[in-house]
Amino acid sequence: MSYTADSLKAELNARGWRLTPQREKILTIFQNLPEGEHLSAEELHHRLEEEREKISLSTVYRSVKLMSRMGILRELELAEGHKHYELQQASPHHHHHVVCVQCNRTIEFKNDSILKQSLKQCEKEGFQLIDCQLTVTTICPEAIRMGWPSTLPSNWACTRSISLA
Template identity: 70%
Template sequence: MMTYYTAASLKAELNERGWRLTPQRETILKIFQDLPKGNHLSAEDLYNLLHEKGEGISLSTIYRTLKLMARMGILRELELAEGHKHYELNQPYPHHHHHLICVRCNKTIEFKSDQVLKIGTKTSQKEGYHLLDCQLTIHAICPACQRSLLPI
């Protein structure tokens, strides 16, 4: 099952893989841990947030760190409607959620589904995989955008 990371557990896992917990990685983890529930950040959003806080972390370091943390299962990589990736902390169940996105206005609704997680867990176990993330993203058109599409 998915793990909630602390700086210490991240350091231990990175060390196990031959990597270090750099101050930049720890800062980025802290930003995601402090994000209000339901917020997602793109690499550019994170860069701007860090810049506002006086942190001099380059955009290329941010991209590398986000990719690494997503591969480790610490962050969830989300393909949202804007066409670029967003990230959020990969919270353990029962905080696990999915996304319903309007392809016209990008409004995003988070929802929970035990069934999606059960299917992901069962399929992973059956094939001998260790589940890091299980997400369903539904692309649709919201009621407001549907109304604006109606002929007058």
């Protein structure tokens, strides 16, 4: 389902919550993300600060958690040790991720056989599939070229890595 402010408000109200300006702003940021981009709560908070929004980091965490439980956002476990989020797409849009553990570069890919096998296994065991995501952890070619892991200095960062500073 594609959420608008009105549909989010209706969904929140039906569950006893309300659409705060902060939640609406968070939804807008996710709606405007380029396809394939994912945000952690910290990255989302940083973007909100750049837009001069006064939203605390704890409010961001609570909001993305709530929106994930509601099925508005998809919670991703990538290689960085913390969660990332993206808008939940309709069922046929299942996709998976290849992630470099050195620079966190993430590439999305689709593979219907993964979804089909997951559905088959769920059916066999009597489970209902909620989400299907595979994260393949890798080392990117640049890190390998630089001698990862044994010869890299501890402060080395891939030129593709993103800094929030």
